[in-house]
Amino acid sequence: MIYEFLSNITGSEILGAIISAFLPLFLFILPFALIAVLLERKVSAHMQDRLGPMRVGYHGILQTVADILKLIQKEDITADANDKTLFNLAPILVFAGSYAVFAAIPFSSSYLGSNINLGLFFIIGISGIVVAGILMAGWASNNKYTLLGAMRSAAQLISYEIPTIMIVVTILMVTGTLNLKEITELQSGYFWNWLIFGGNVTGIAKYLLIPFMIVGFVIIYISTLAEVNRTPFDIPEAESELVSGYHTEYSGMKFAMFFLAEYANMFAVSAIVVLLFFGGYHSPFGYLGNTFGITWLIPIEQLLWFTFKGVGFVLVQMWLRWTLPRLRVDQLMAVCWKYLIPIAFVNLLIVGLITLL
Amino acid sequence: MTEKEIFEILKEKFGDSIIEFVEAQAGENYIKVSPLEIDKVCAFLFTDDRLQFDSLINLSGVDDANGEKKVNEDGSFDFIGGTLSVVYHIESLKHLHKLTLAVSVEKDKPDVVSVTDIWAHANWHEREAFDLLGINFLNHPDLRRILMPYDWEGGFPLRKDYKDPEFYRGMKVPY
Amino acid sequence: MVLKTEEMTLNMGPQHPSTHGVLRLELQLDGEFIVNVIPHIGYLHRCFEKHAEFMTYPQVVPYTDRMDYLASMYNEFGYAVAVEKLLGIEVPERVEFIRVIMGELQRIASHLVALGTYGADIGAVTPFLFCFRDREKILSLFEMASGARLLYNYIWVGGVSRDLPPDFLRLAKEFVDYFRPKIKELNDLLSFNKIFIERTANIGILPLDVAVNYGITGPMLRASGMKWDLRKDDPYSVYNKFDFDIPVGDGRMGTVGDSWDRYYVRIIEMEESLKIVEQALNQIPEGDVLSAIPKRIKPPVGQVYGRVENPRGELGYFIVSDGTVNPKRIKVRPPSFVNLAVIGELCKGHMIADVISVLGSIDIVLGEIDR
Numbered sequence: 001m002i003y004e005f006l007s008n009i010t011g012s013e014i015l016g017a018i019i020s021a022f023l024p025l026f027l028f029i030l031p032f033a034l035i036a037v038l039l040e041r042k043v044s045a046h047m048q049d050r051l052g053p054m055r056v057g058y059h060g061i062l063q064t065v066a067d068i069l070k071l072i073q074k075e076d077i078t079a080d081a082n083d084k085t086l087f088n089l090a091p092i093l094v095f096a097g098s099y100a101v102f103a104a105i106p107f108s109s110s111y112l113g114s115n116i117n118l119g120l121f122f123i124i125g126i127s128g129i130v131v132a133g134i135l136m137a138g139w140a141s142n143n144k145y146t147l148l149g150a151m152r153s154a155a156q157l158i159s160y161e162i163p164t165i166m167i168v169v170t171i172l173m174v175t176g177t178l179n180l181k182e183i184t185e186l187q188s189g190y191f192w193n194w195l196i197f198g199g200n201v202t203g204i205a206k207y208l209l210i211p212f213m214i215v216g217f218v219i220i221y222i223s224t225l226a227e228v229n230r231t232p233f234d235i236p237e238a239e240s241e242l243v244s245g246y247h248t249e250y251s252g253m254k255f256a257m258f259f260l261a262e263y264a265n266m267f268a269v270s271a272i273v274v275l276l277f278f279g280g281y282h283s284p285f286g287y288l289g290n291t292f293g294i295t296w297l298i299p300i301e302q303l304l305w306f307t308f309k310g311v312g313f314v315l316v317q318m319w320l321r322w323t324l325p326r327l328r329v330d331q332l333m334a335v336c337w338k339y340l341i342p343i344a345f346v347n348l349l350i351v352g353l354i355t356l357l
Numbered sequence: 358m359t360e361k362e363i364f365e366i367l368k369e370k371f372g373d374s375i376i377e378f379v380e381a382q383a384g385e386n387y388i389k390v391s392p393l394e395i396d397k398v399c400a401f402l403f404t405d406d407r408l409q410f411d412s413l414i415n416l417s418g419v420d421d422a423n424g425e426k427k428v429n430e431d432g433s434f435d436f437i438g439g440t441l442s443v444v445y446h447i448e449s450l451k452h453l454h455k456l457t458l459a460v461s462v463e464k465d466k467p468d469v470v471s472v473t474d475i476w477a478h479a480n481w482h483e484r485e486a487f488d489l490l491g492i493n494f495l496n497h498p499d500l501r502r503i504l505m506p507y508d509w510e511g512g513f514p515l516r517k518d519y520k521d522p523e524f525y526r527g528m529k530v531p532y
Numbered sequence: 533m534v535l536k537t538e539e540m541t542l543n544m545g546p547q548h549p550s551t552h553g554v555l556r557l558e559l560q561l562d563g564e565f566i567v568n569v570i571p572h573i574g575y576l577h578r579c580f581e582k583h584a585e586f587m588t589y590p591q592v593v594p595y596t597d598r599m600d601y602l603a604s605m606y607n608e609f610g611y612a613v614a615v616e617k618l619l620g621i622e623v624p625e626r627v628e629f630i631r632v633i634m635g636e637l638q639r640i641a642s643h644l645v646a647l648g649t650y651g652a653d654i655g656a657v658t659p660f661l662f663c664f665r666d667r668e669k670i671l672s673l674f675e676m677a678s679g680a681r682l683l684y685n686y687i688w689v690g691g692v693s694r695d696l697p698p699d700f701l702r703l704a705k706e707f708v709d710y711f712r713p714k715i716k717e718l719n720d721l722l723s724f725n726k727i728f729i730e731r732t733a734n735i736g737i738l739p740l741d742v743a744v745n746y747g748i749t750g751p752m753l754r755a756s757g758m759k760w761d762l763r764k765d766d767p768y769s770v771y772n773k774f775d776f777d778i779p780v781g782d783g784r785m786g787t788v789g790d791s792w793d794r795y796y797v798r799i800i801e802m803e804e805s806l807k808i809v810e811q812a813l814n815q816i817p818e819g820d821v822l823s824a825i826p827k828r829i830k831p832p833v834g835q836v837y838g839r840v841e842n843p844r845g846e847l848g849y850f851i852v853s854d855g856t857v858n859p860k861r862i863k864v865r866p867p868s869f870v871n872l873a874v875i876g877e878l879c880k881g882h883m884i885a886d887v888i889s890v891l892g893s894i895d896i897v898l899g900e901i902d903r
Contacts (some may be wrong), residue, residue, distance in 0.1 A: 044657075048657070048658050048662070049661060049665055050661065061758065091672055141621060144540075144542060148884075198797040230889065232655070232727055234655070235885075247863070314902050321655070322653070322657060322658050323658060323721075324656065325654040325655040325656035325722075325725065325728050325731060326654060326655025326656075326727075326731070327727055327730070327731070328562070328730070328731060328883065328885045328886070329883070329885065330883070331730055332733075363658045366644075369618055372872070380834060381833075381834045381835070382833075382834065383618055383619075383620065383831065383833070383834040383837055384617070384618050384832075384834030384835045384836040385566075385830040385834070385835060385837065385838075385855075387835070411744055411745075412744055412747060412841070412847065413746070413747055414837070414846070414865065415848055415863070415865045416852055417850050417861075417863035419860075419861045419863075420837060422860075444835070444850065446837050446848075446850070450758075453765070457837070459658065476632065476745055476747065477742075477745045477746045477747075477873075478745065478746050478747030478870060478873075479871045479872060481869065481870070489581075502574075503573065503574060504573065504574040504902060504903075505574060505577070506574070514579070514582060515581060515582055517585075
């Protein structure tokens with residue numbers, strides 16, 4: 001809907017497409033990344049029995065603004081022996097890979113960056129660019145520690161893509177389409193229609209699906225946690241072993257790009273989990289717009305519901321980070337290959353059998 | 358077992374290597390041993406069934422400062438000659454008795470046999486005695502400085518007549 | 533065709549977030565596996581033993597604080613025990629009780645730092661802050677008694693520098709009641725967490741005979757299975773009046789003597805220290821604390837070795853006196869110095885991440901190692 005609106009205004013389809021793909025980025029995700037930084041500091045502080053930033057603004061609200069101003073005016077240090085092209089290219093790749101995902105995610109029924117038929121496929125493909133960016137960052141920093149961090153990160157990201165894809169295929173079998181808009185529309189109605197509760201399937205198959213959907217949700221949540229390098233899987237940026245891993249040598253605006261990319265990535269994977277399992281932007285029980293008869297209120301409400309669910313999962317990710325210790329590299333790989341992949345595979349087979357019913 | 362009994366057993370076995378049993382009015386009593394036989398004495402103390410000293414508590418070097426004191430023009434002094442000592446405190450965790458041994462060497466030729474083969478604990482303590490006092494331990498697996506920088510040329514800091522060198526790698530040493 | 537591989541040398545340099553001070557560990561690696569670990573120390577050498585030869589016996593006490601700055605009360609305690617042995621004087625009973633209370637509270641504070649930083653190295657940051665919050669309460673008790681939070685100059689030769697303030701006993705009892713449930717909270721959060729157990733069990737196993745040969749003491753020796761504690765086996769001060777237990781590692785999560793055992797022994801030791809503090813607070817007699825402090829300390833010619841049980845192991849002072857007011861030689865036997873030497877044996881065959889785990893479980897303080 002916004003796409004048509006914009007192409008009518010500007011008079012050209014291409015311009016309309018470009019602007020509509022950029023819009024969520026500036027209006028929604030970038031402010032969200034900035035707020036998420038502050039949110040993490042306050043949430044972690046209250047969990048640790050202390051207060052967090054309190055001085056800048058009321059109870060520290062303007063802290064991130066101060067941080068961004070500081071990072072912008074810092075000196076951009078590049079060591080002599082670094083490989084300049086790769087060193088400068090790496091943050092751009094990581095940033096682009098994290099933010100490009102949002103072009104295919106529907107935020108509400110009237111807004112979607114671009115309605116690709118292969119939405120899910122596109123998302124998983126684009127997040128592969130991040131791996132290349134991390135490897136470049138680790139190599140170009142000319143530092144034994146960052147090289148170790150980058151290799152570990154690449155191994156981790158590539159391994160954990162496999163359970164993610166298996167669960168995506170499971171969903172594909174239940175819904176029959178890769179288009180994210182259609183998957184969300186399938187889950188409209190009350191929360192009983194959400195995919196985690198079996199989705200739109202009728203009959204006994206719906207009740208049979210519920211436990212396997214829950215297992216699938218847990219697996220994809222864990223493997224996407226590993227995709228974004230959060231504790232307990234944050235070996236690549238393990239502060240106490242590798243002194244901050246692959247982004248040790250970066251300073252100033254490039255460091256800010258890595259930083260913001262991480263928080264955007266967190267929201268992206270939460271958004272994917274919400275879309276696939278928890279009904280996307282639909283509310284669990286009716287809309288205020290429907291009861292009052294104001295139809296233009298509905299897309300706004302859907303946006304709010306989507307944000308609420310996404311932020312909820314981001315908060316759970318933060319909660320896990322500050323509670324659990326870190327896994328060692330070989331244990332991390334063991335969790336993926338020995339536990340998650342067999343369980344995801346068996347899950348896939350059983351769900352496939354059930355959909356035949 | 359008391360220290361006197363242990364001294365009798367050692368004197369019987371080793372004869373001349375055990376020099377004397379010093380009974381002090383204050384503090385502890387100790388047995389003086391010859392510096393080049395200390396490893397055999399310690400091996401006996403470690404393996405013998407009645408004694409079984411399986412734990413070395415402490416090993417430290419002491420500068421006795423009993424040489425001839427020569428005062429220079431600028432007020433500093435040197436000790437010519439004199440001795441350095443190494444004191445061993447050992448203990449048996451099975452029989453619960455303790456013993457103190459002492460070894461005395463000339464400052465010009467401070468050679469003591471190392472006991473690292475018997476108690477691995479002695480490794481770092483002997484390196485420290487070498488580093489700070491200059492006592493040379495024979496048969497030590499890895500005798501180099503431990504607390505001072507590895508290329509310190511200025512001497513052995515814990516000796517009583519130690520003076521700081523003027524420069525270390527181009528930096529002025531006296532503060 | 534055989535591929536040639538090389539060993540890589542990696543420096544966990546003097547500046548590193550988790551080597552607990554300025555310690556340089558040279559790791560010789562074969563890929564991700566350790567072939568050898570060589571510690572290089574001496575970056576914090578402040579010449580305590582040379583300084584001590586130019587000062588009088590009471591003037592040495594503030595310097596002993598600064599060696600193991602996380603357990604200062606115990607350093608002073610050890611020095612006082614050694615010099616009093618040489619002088620042959622008896623201290624009043626109230627002094628002994630005050631020393632025991634301060635020492636055991638210091639043991640709890642030091643173990644809180646060790647456990648908190650160990651969790652932070654493994655990746656769990658929240659228990660670190662909980663431990664420090666509880667340690668603040670102990671430090672404010674010390675500030676009330678001696679005037680300083682970290683380096684006290686409180687336990688002098690022959691007594692203590694000043695008597696306890698009037699509110700101290702009541703606040704110390706409140707602390708004991710406050711802290712007991714916190715140990716349980718720490719256990720729930722960190723000790724029995726599956727990921728933490730994966731990271732620490734079966735890592736850095738120290739067999740008992742190796743431990744005794746290397747002279748290891750303290751929680752490390754107890755975790756390897758030997759029930760040896762100087763407070764019971766070579767008692768000093770009034771420890772024989774209290775009823776407490778010595779925890780020993782039993783390998784319940786892995787093998788006997790691994791990092792988890794060393795960690796858990798410290799947690800049980802904190803509980804036992806609370807018991808001692810409670811009993812001491814109930815039994816403390818009245819008296820004068822300054823009466824036995826000699827005006828001029830001039831011990832007779834002789835040498836003595838006095839030792840106490842530091843939170844990290846056996847702290848010993850070997851003092852040689854030549855009859856003057858300055859000591860002729862003071863040699864300190866620091867527990868961390870001895871415990872660190874065995875790290876090469878412990879890390880063979882493990883990975884880089886495990887070096888951090890083993891180093892944290894040894895619990896070193898560089899001030900003590902380098903003096």
